[in-house]
Amino acid sequence: MAMNIILMGPPGAGKGTQAKKIIQEFAIPHISTGDMFREAIKKGTPLGVLAKSYIDKGDLVPDDVTIGLVKERLSQDDCQKGYLLDGFPRTLKQAEALEGLTKEIGREIALCLNIDVNKEELIRRISGRRVCKNCGAPYHIETAKPKVAGVCDICGGPLYQRADDNVEALETRLTHYEHDTKPLLDFYQKRNLLILLDGEGGSEKLFAEISRLLNEVRDD
Ligand code: AP5
Numbered sequence: 046m047a048m049n050i051i052l053m054g055p056p057g058a059g060k061g062t063q064a065k066k067i068i069q070e071f072a073i074p075h076i077s078t079g080d081m082f083r084e085a086i087k088k089g090t091p092l093g094v095l096a097k098s099y100i101d102k103g104d105l106v107p108d109d110v111t112i113g114l115v116k117e118r119l120s121q122d123d124c125q126k127g128y129l130l131d132g133f134p135r136t137l138k139q140a141e142a143l144e145g146l147t148k149e150i151g152r153e154i155a156l157c158l159n160i161d162v163n164k165e166e167l168i169r170r171i172s173g174r175r176v177c178k179n180c181g182a183p184y185h186i187e188t189a190k191p192k193v194a195g196v197c198d199i200c201g202g203p204l205y206q207r208a209d210d211n212v213e214a215l216e217t218r219l220t221h222y223e224h225d226t227k228p229l230l231d232f233y234q235k236r237n238l239l240i241l242l243d244g245e246g247g248s249e250k251l252f253a254e255i256s257r258l259l260n261e262v263r264d265d
Pocket of ligand 1: 054056061106175
């Protein structure tokens, strides 16, 4: 079976951290709607201007915009042998659209992995996060320091703090997760696609568990 995977979880759960490891190990494209929006913001495109007005406050970008973006990306040739969706779907409307689209193009979801972390830890992670401006690799000022302060280990790019990584925006993001995204656990549970993962035990341990699950899908 193709490795068509969804990575879900609240802000700061470690989706981006795990995604970087997964795409390296399993050679599937990483489709992060958050990264796509940040790239558009960096380039100053009309999509970027629109997305920024929502993201900086911690609000969700409207469904029709986000669904259109993913539709186009998932239909590309490099997704034929699998893909990793990170941060999409986030609403019931997005999940339903994804289900319809993946059926239509014969690229149905094989697994939905949800990483769970308690709120206090999410706040600690988000408030200390620094991200590489070039490649997006995440760091933490206490627990995942780069070898040289302020410089990405992977590409040498400068590290910065995301505009939505502040207390007010984070509260809004957590509320959206509770109201809009958490109900999707039930959606994927009903389809027997959901796996719940404990995201508090360290990123290497979590990656070992994810690798085991993905190897099972690959071997099917
Ligand atoms: P997005 O970019 O998807 O952000 P998010 O979901 O809020 O998630 P984060 O990137 O903040 O966290 P993460 O889970 O990737 O954690 P990370 O690995 O970095 O979305 C941003 C915005 O775009 C949204 O708010 C919305 O406005 C918009 N958007 C995106 N998709 C959308 C959609 N589908 N619909 C509508 N709008 C959309 O780790 C965090 C920190 O913790 C790091 O410092 C890391 O070093 C550390 N860490 C990671 N793992 C561990 C671990 N196991 N133990 C200890 N520390 C760890």
